[in-house]
Amino acid sequence: MGKMKQKKRRKNDAAAQADRHRLYELSVQCAEAEVDFVEQTFEEIRGRKARHLREDFCGTANVCCEWVRRSGRNTAVGVDLDAEVLDWGRHNRLAELNDKQRARVALIQGNVLNAENQPVDMLLAMNFSYWLFKERSDLLRYFKVARNNLVDDGIMFLDAYGGYDSFREIDEEREIDDGGEGFTYIWDQDRFNPIDNNLICHIHFAFPDGSVMEQAFSYDWRLYTLPEIRDLLDEAGFSKVTVYWQGWDENGEASGEFYPAEEADADAGWICYLVAEK
16 A cells, blocks of 8 residues: 555444545545636626536535535536435435435435436536546547537536646655544545556554544546646537636745636646636
């Protein structure tokens, strides 16, 4: 497991008792900030409020739940192949909603290429999950399907990461405060093939008692570059694709705010949004 030394797991250690989906949400996903961005950006571009959202590769459906909390008029559809993570979302995220909110969320266990719904205002493909389409033709097909699932003035939102560290086999650690003793999030870029950009990554979680939840999540992706993604969105028929780049605060730290950009610095690591207008 990368450079880490793993302690033997015991039934009562922190790693054995921890919930990997909860740890993922604490480490990787901020549904509130994500919904803030897509909601505000859609309104700025279209001059109206979005009401209907589809979250592809939705996982725990945390974003769907956050979306319906925002307004009694908002509806959400979440699509994911994994029955286990959808069940977790139902029991842990949808269960937190009231009856009226819950009635405005539909979860579909299925392939994003085939799942059908009424056209939505916004379709989200976040956390780089669309990179599982490693053949260019498959990703193009997905983008065409996504476009067809949007209303006439709908917008698709995606994220991407890159930078020269993204092509390396490295471990990155980040301390997470969960209100208790905390834990360490470890992003492990385990293998990278520069011939086809195939990338194998894992997420591990380490705890103060020395225990480790190894390979809590694993990903077999193609590392797509921004020009490749933009070209494919254009081929899929989207009328305009804008990159939103993250700004920096006065201390030189990532601000969490994203702005339209046509040029950016060649940083070691970056995250951006792509906004594709139908």
